[in-house]
Amino acid sequence: MRTEQALQECLKYIREKMKGKEPESPEEMNALVAEYMKQYQDVQTSQPDYLELTPENARNVYDWMELAENARTKKEERQYLENARKLEPKNLDVLAQLMLLDSHKKSFQILKELEDLLALGKKDLQERKLYKESMGDFYQVLETRPYMRTLSMYLGGLKDNFMIQKAIAVSKEMLKLNKMDNLGIRYDLMALYVYAEDEFNARKLMRQFSDEKESGWFQLPMALLYYRLEKWDEAQKLVEALKKEYKATTFRKFITEKSGSFNFLSDREPAYYEPYTLSELESIYSSNLFLWLPNVNFFEWVKEVLKPAKKKKAAKQ
Incomplete structure (x- = not known):
């Protein structure tokens, strides 16, 4: 929110400076942004002490929303949001x-x-x-x-x-x-296609975002889809690829945990994740629980796939 406030103030500065006209070139736009940033920094450095945000100095929607976010009571939060x-x-x-303040709503x-x-x-x-x-x-x-x-x-x-x-x-x-998909909706859509066992559109989505076709956000759901469609070889290829993309021990740990997980409370989506780490796998899982929770057997199958060859042979004997 603070970033958006700063951007809005910058755009307001440019509009006032240009008196309603559009900058004639990217260079002119960049010069106006630099000019605004210089003035903004001068103001910041002239204020030695940080001015704590209070109801007395709140001046815009972003201020009131920040106060609401840090409110001590629901009554206080509601008042700030009403402001x-x-x-x-x-x-x-x-x-x-x-709307979300009313916890009694179904x-x-x-x-x-x-x-x-x-x-x-x-x-x-x-x-x-x-x-x-x-x-x-x-x-x-x-x-x-x-x-x-x-x-x-x-x-x-x-x-x-x-x-x-x-x-x-x-x-x-x-x-x-929003074609750039800053919110990561493509990953939700992949999970939805897999739930619906819609292989055609799942593949189409992967082609649309071809630069991410090897991402765990696409490969793990696709492995589940192939498993549900009994396309065992395709599913196993993706599992093996995932084991290489993530450290084998990390991937095994994730699979082992999820193969016995029905705990809604422990499967919260992490606040942030790092690519190709356990935190990313946890995010893939927890962001679409509707898909993963009913598919514990899939994780049991992946555990079998990940077992060393000798153990598989011994088990057959």
């Missing part, structure tokens, strides 16, 4: 947080309210001539980011309720709105 809503009545980030009620928020947000963007004009770049345009974040929240609710076909449709729409 943010007064400034921007149609800000979906604010409205979604206000998941289907939340889904319905998210649908209402998305309808409000879409209409607002259309009226501001931002919806069609931003098509394909929704996460690059600051004003459309709240809509994408709300869509992502809605997608999570659909997955949690096993509304697979609707979740697939929403995922495809999000990729259409």
Whole structure:
């Protein structure tokens, strides 16, 4: 949020400096950004002490949302969010947080309210001539980011309720709105295709993002898909590839843990992960529990595949 605030202030500075005109070249734009950053840094260095954010000095939606995030009570959090809503009545980030304050709501009620928020947000963007004009770049345009974040929240609710076909449709729409896919919706869509045993579209998605076809985010779900389709050789090839991409001991540890895991509480998505580490495998798993939790037998099968050849032979004898 703070990054978006800084970007918005920079764009505001440029608009005022250009008096509504567009910079004529990338060089002119870069010069204006550098000019703004110089002024911003001068202001920062002239303030020796950090000014703590309080309700008294809060001045915009981002300030009130930050105060709400750090509020000590729900009453206090609600008040800060209401202050943010007064400034921007149609800000979906604010409205979604206000909605989630009511812990008594059922998941289907939340889904319905998210649908209402998305309808409000879409209409607002259309009226501001931002919806069609931003098509394909929704996460690059600051004003459309709240809509994408709300869509992502809605997608999570659909997955949690096993509304697979609707979740697939929403995922495809999000990729259409934002081709760069900053939110990683391609990974959710892969998991959804695997759940639906839709090999055709799973392969199509891998071709669409061909530079990531060897990513664990694609290969592990595809291994599960081949397992469910009884394409044992294809599944085993992917398991062997994954063992090479991640350290063999790391991959075995992950598989062993998941082969006996029905513990919802321990399977939380990590706050961040490093590529080709256990943290990434945990993220792949926990970001789409709807797919992995019912497939413990798949992990048992992978354990067998990973056993050294001698042990497999001894077991047969």
